Amino acid sequence: MTRLFISRDSTALSLGAEQVANAFAQHTADRGQSVQIVRNGSRGLFWLEPLVEVETPNGRIAYGPVQEEDVASLLEAGLLEGKSHPLYLGNIEELPYFKNQNRLTFARVGITDPVSLEDYLVNDGYKGLKNALALQPAEIVKHVTDSGLRGRGGAAFPTGIKWNTVLNATGDQKYIVCNADEGDSGTFSDRMIMEGDPFVLIEGMTIAGIAVGATQGYIYLRVEYPHAKIALNQAIEAAYKNGYLGENIQGSGKTFHLEVRSGAGAYVCGEETSLLESLEGKRGLVRFKPPLPAIVGLFGKPTIVNNVISLASVPIILDKGGEYYKNYGMGRSRGTLPLQLAGNIKHPGLFEAAFGMTLRELLYDYGGGSASGRPIRAVQVGGPLGAYMPESQFDTPLDYEAFAAIGAVLGHGGLVVHDDTTNLADMARYAMEFCVEESCGKCTPCRIGSTRGVEVIDRIVANVDKAKNTELLRDLCDTMLCGSLCAMGGMTPYPVLSALNHFPEDFGLHPAKA
Amino acid sequence: MQDYQTQQATVLEILDAHRTMPGSLLPILHGIQDTLGYIPPAAVADIASSLNLSQAEVHGVISFYHYFRDTPPGKHTVRICRAESCQSMNSTALENHAKQVLGIDYHETTADQAFSLEPVYCLGNCACSPSITIDDQVFGRVTPDKFDSLLAKFKGA
Ligand SMILES: Cc1cc2nc3c(=O)[nH]c(=O)nc-3n(C[C@H](O)[C@H](O)[C@H](O)COP(=O)(O)O)c2cc1C
Ligand code: SF4
Ligand code: FES
Numbered sequence: 001m002t003r004l005f006i007s008r009d010s011t012a013l014s015l016g017a018e019q020v021a022n023a024f025a026q027h028t029a030d031r032g033q034s035v036q037i038v039r040n041g042s043r044g045l046f047w048l049e050p051l052v053e054v055e056t057p058n059g060r061i062a063y064g065p066v067q068e069e070d071v072a073s074l075l076e077a078g079l080l081e082g083k084s085h086p087l088y089l090g091n092i093e094e095l096p097y098f099k100n101q102n103r104l105t106f107a108r109v110g111i112t113d114p115v116s117l118e119d120y121l122v123n124d125g126y127k128g129l130k131n132a133l134a135l136q137p138a139e140i141v142k143h144v145t146d147s148g149l150r151g152r153g154g155a156a157f158p159t160g161i162k163w164n165t166v167l168n169a170t171g172d173q174k175y176i177v178c179n180a181d182e183g184d185s186g187t188f189s190d191r192m193i194m195e196g197d198p199f200v201l202i203e204g205m206t207i208a209g210i211a212v213g214a215t216q217g218y219i220y221l222r223v224e225y226p227h228a229k230i231a232l233n234q235a236i237e238a239a240y241k242n243g244y245l246g247e248n249i250q251g252s253g254k255t256f257h258l259e260v261r262s263g264a265g266a267y268v269c270g271e272e273t274s275l276l277e278s279l280e281g282k283r284g285l286v287r288f289k290p291p292l293p294a295i296v297g298l299f300g301k302p303t304i305v306n307n308v309i310s311l312a313s314v315p316i317i318l319d320k321g322g323e324y325y326k327n328y329g330m331g332r333s334r335g336t337l338p339l340q341l342a343g344n345i346k347h348p349g350l351f352e353a354a355f356g357m358t359l360r361e362l363l364y365d366y367g368g369g370s371a372s373g374r375p376i377r378a379v380q381v382g383g384p385l386g387a388y389m390p391e392s393q394f395d396t397p398l399d400y401e402a403f404a405a406i407g408a409v410l411g412h413g414g415l416v417v418h419d420d421t422t423n424l425a426d427m428a429r430y431a432m433e434f435c436v437e438e439s440c441g442k443c444t445p446c447r448i449g450s451t452r453g454v455e456v457i458d459r460i461v462a463n464v465d466k467a468k469n470t471e472l473l474r475d476l477c478d479t480m481l482c483g484s485l486c487a488m489g490g491m492t493p494y495p496v497l498s499a500l501n502h503f504p505e506d507f508g509l510h511p512a513k514a
Numbered sequence: 515m516q517d518y519q520t521q522q523a524t525v526l527e528i529l530d531a532h533r534t535m536p537g538s539l540l541p542i543l544h545g546i547q548d549t550l551g552y553i554p555p556a557a558v559a560d561i562a563s564s565l566n567l568s569q570a571e572v573h574g575v576i577s578f579y580h581y582f583r584d585t586p587p588g589k590h591t592v593r594i595c596r597a598e599s600c601q602s603m604n605s606t607a608l609e610n611h612a613k614q615v616l617g618i619d620y621h622e623t624t625a626d627q628a629f630s631l632e633p634v635y636c637l638g639n640c641a642c643s644p645s646i647t648i649d650d651q652v653f654g655r656v657t658p659d660k661f662d663s664l665l666a667k668f669k670g671a
Binding site: 015284384 | 536537538539540543544565574575578579580581597598599600601602603634635636637638639640641643645647650651652653654655
């Protein structure tokens with residue numbers, strides 16, 4: 001039977017993948033052709049979605065972007081034999097955008113049926129867990145430490161060190177919490193893993209549990225991701241049924257239980273202590289640290305809180321060893337980062353690469369420049385708390401330290417591209433407004449300062465006491481930076497000040513006076 | 515608005531189903547909103563007594579989270595993404611258009627109860643901005659024209 005692959009990824013669905021899949025089912029049935037439609041994840045080349053791939057003796061041949069109304073002509077042209085058509089793309093793995101990636105964490109995404117355990121196993125799944133089960137806990141942690149993996153959720157804290165703290169903490173119960181609250185604009189790699197290869201996250205969390213002696217895990221998933229929830233729950237069920245979750249995992253005597261919990265639309269609940277409060281059923285107020293969650297975490301017990309991508313990178317590290325992973329990257333940024341190209345960009349998508357390529361390469365060689373065809377003016381990297389980078393900084397290598405050195409953040413690897421029609425004073429105002437909307441309210445600089453920030457920017461733009469208000473804005477940013485308990489208030493100044501420093505003309509300021 | 519008496523059985527059932535779950539308040543609130551469309555203010559007393567919390571605490575949680583609502587929604591909920599990537603693709607024009615054709619602002623429901631309008635901050639669909647959802651369906655690259663045809667489709671449904 002011929003196999004067709006049509007994505008179930010949210011973005012593909014948002015462009016009509018469901019209708020395309022239904023049309024293929026209908027038309028092939030009408031023609032008496034027998035096909036099996038596999039709903040895979042997305043390869044992440046979103047300008048080509050909905051993408052349809054057909055399995056042929058010469059490999060998988062792709063067509064895209066396919067709309068419902070193209071289906072008849074595609075079948076007519078011989079899609080099932082991989083024949084030519086205006087939407088013919090050939091083997092997608094040969095396109096530079098795909099071919100030049102280093103897909104470690106995303107190795108299976110877009111290739112397998114995300115919720116088929118069989119597919120997962122055939123494609124190297126659960127090899128990491130198998131190795132982990134043969135090791136002592138400290139040896140598992142050592143692999144993670146040796147890999148150089150740093151948290152992919154934003155703060156880039158070394159994962160091995162965090163795990164080691166939880167390993168050495170004492171408690172009758174420990175927890176693994178996956179931070180799947182991915183609320184940053186321009187980021188969707190967590191979503192793509194959860195929808196496109198949920199088992200890799202489940203495996204990573206199971207390994208984490210075995211490494212530190214935690215028997216219960218929670219995935220705190222933002223409510224805006226209903227498709228991810230379905231895929232995760234389907235995969236968790238399959239893992240339980242086949243002895244990969246629950247008691248006595250694969251006959252090892254080890255136990256690990258896993259559950260998905262839904263957030264409720266609060267950005268600040270992505271902050272790890274706020275997330276724990278939320279999981280406990282409270283308002284998501286940020287906790288003071290110390291104590292660290294690694295020592296006093298969920299329900300007061302030692303807890304690992306890690307990002308989705310951090311945890312999903314663990315299986316390959318345990319499969320191939322810490323050194324293998326470490327061989328990718330540069331400086332203290334080791335391994336790969338799934339970069340996400342979004343906003344005003346011609347070729348938006350997910351590009352997993354070793355640290356070290358420049359922003360410019362990514363934007364132009366792969367992203368193809370802006371979608372509008374106008375000059376790219378600014379790129380916000382690392383979500384709503386990240387700086388706006390002007391063209392003069394596009395040669396910065398994608399590396400945590402290189403970004404920090406210029407007052408920017410790499411964060412979760414999301415890039416939002418703006419062309420020259422964007423007004424950066426508007427974006428700075430929005431950054432403050434977002435902080436007003438999402439502040440947990442615990443500290444004054446963040447809660448009140450952001451409201452004042454909106455007003456001050458309005459005054460600058462309205463040309464009221466310009467010099468004085470600009471100074472006031474800088475002062476305010478300084479107070480927020482130094483006086484906030486968490487990065488919500490503490491980093492809102494990044495987008496604001498970068499906009500002010502690099503694009504003063506948008507505030508009606510002379511560049512020299514800014 | 516419905517009488518709470520007819521809803522109370524549902525609420526009590528949901529409370530009962532979560533009796534042993536650690537950190538059960540959010541799952542309970544989701545359960546109620548999934549079933550009734552909102553969290554009736556009258557349910558707060560039942561939730562509080564079941565979880566041994568004060569009513570103020572329960573209310574504090576409901577009001578903290580943007581997703582929870584205490585009034586019934588329209589038949590369909592339209593959420594428009596207001597975050598940066600969507601802004602870079604002119605979601606502001608889309609927002610204005612939507613408010614105008616629906617004749618309502620954010621957090622409001624049309625007079626015929628057909629649509630509620632809510633803002634949302636990123637749907638993870640930033641590769642195809644601007645994005646919206648209608649109920650549980652995501653739509654990408656939404657122009658004002660596409661918005662109108664989607665509304666027409668859901669209006670019938
Ligand atoms: C306001 C705010 C929002 C955050 N949102 C997220 C998020 O959505 N996902 C995430 O993994 N980390 C987020 N973080 C970072 C977490 O606090 C924490 O550093 C991370 O989950 C740790 O996991 P990692 O070490 O694997 O990155 C956020 C931090 C702040 C201050
Ligand atoms: S900085 Fe803002 S979000 Fe963070 S703890 Fe303070 S008030 Fe809460
Ligand atoms: S910013 Fe709108 S979907 Fe992400």
